[in-house]
Amino acid sequence: MIDRGPGRYVAVGDSFTEGVGDGSKRRPNGVRGWADRLAEALASDSPGWEYANLAIRSKRLRHIIAEQLEPAIAMEPTLITLYAGGNDVMDLGTKIVDILAEYEFLVSQLAQTGATLVLFTGYDVEVSPILGPLRRKNHAYNDGVRLIAAKYGAVLVDYASFNAYANSRMWGPDRLHMSKAGHKYMAARVLDVLGVPHGITHRDKRKAPRGVRQRAREHRTWVTEWVLPMFGRKLRGTTLGDSLSPRWPQPVRVPPKKGLKKLIR
Template identity: 85%
Template sequence: MADHGPGRYVAVGDSFTEGVGDSSKRRPNGVRGWADRVAEGLARNSPGWEYANLAIRSKRLRHIIAEQLEPAIAMNPTLITLYAGGNDVMDFGTKIADILDNYEFLVGRLADTGATLVLFTGYDVEVSPILGPLRRKNHAYNDGVRLIAVRYGALLVDYATFTAYANSRMWGPDRLHMSKAGHKYLAAKVLDVLTVPHGITHQEKRKATRGVRQRARDHRVWVTDWVLPLVGRKLRGTTLGDTLGPRWPEPVRVPPKKGLKKLTK
């Protein structure tokens, strides 16, 4: 991003951008996330930045197009980040061609604003061998995202290639959303792509080695606490985002010193 001067940053997407996995009781929807950290990094580097985050967990591309696209455009952003399509990829029966068609429509409309546009590939989360077909689908999605980024002159955060996420410490208990450490690391990567100086650091740490019995127990807990409820929601046609609104629905001026937490007291 050539111009680091203050502007208006609008984040669009699903749980990835909402900040799920990075808990923060005082912040809207109870999460912080990498996008908040990016907004704070922008404001520290160049005071005066405004920030809105329209992302809501579980949203598919059709929801983002219907609910977030026009509000984002109406805010006259100078910077937009978009991660969308991951939930569509994980839905059984969806076709990658249809996903990328909707994704490109969304990218095209956002690119027409003239704002700096940042896109993301999706990481291959190692949760279960059963999901092997979804990984192949994700690879096709990532290839499409890379081509679309070039086509529309967007910046790309190639999340799929970040080897730091091979460490389980970077993931939350559900094994699908980043932990606080994961969100913090990604914020640094986004600011790097934007060529914005920052002080976010990442220390590679290993989790304690678990024995076979402990791994089996952890897997049973994961299935009970996360997989079965997810399957139940799919069968009922409900999502965790059905009763939630955007975290920062209108642009807010980001305090350069204490960041967004100053706005939540």
């Protein structure tokens, strides 16, 4: 699907691409994520790949257009991944027609680089009836992403159809971001779609069944520690990404052995 020779990979987007949920204390912003793993696999297969990751958690489409689009194009990438719009879908009062218009503008600009462009649908996370009304918006968003990917000749990773994510082990404590296992699986699926060989494996382990009381306690904890703070931030107009910078703001040569951790001091 892509030229196996070394190139330059630029990752654009929000928390999904930043790597939230895949904790790594020594890496920038304290996370690793599927995009780092993808870059490392590319370099392992074909030494010489460069990698930049501009994604920051909580960013909306308007932020990505204003803050990441121009730098990404200026890097002259040969491979771009873009996941964006999920936060806009979750915002109250937003309209799908407006979200998809911004999304298509972003895709159209990135497509003009001539790079291989990889887009993603959004997974339909079933976390609670509290967030149920957002599912219809997410379905409409995914339909739009599929049409836009076809229109601009982008590679589509249909995340929404990946049955492996029905396993709770693939999700972090907030139930909205992938766990380490989820990020590893995503990296493998993107590599598969691109036709790049890799050694990333996935074991479909299941968590032990939980009793009714344990599930109730976990649900109360989730609402208290994740849902209420999220809505509080929305009311205050703040986000978790306000004080963060891109993890890899400039292209770095990825060592084919030991990967990006070799660059971390």
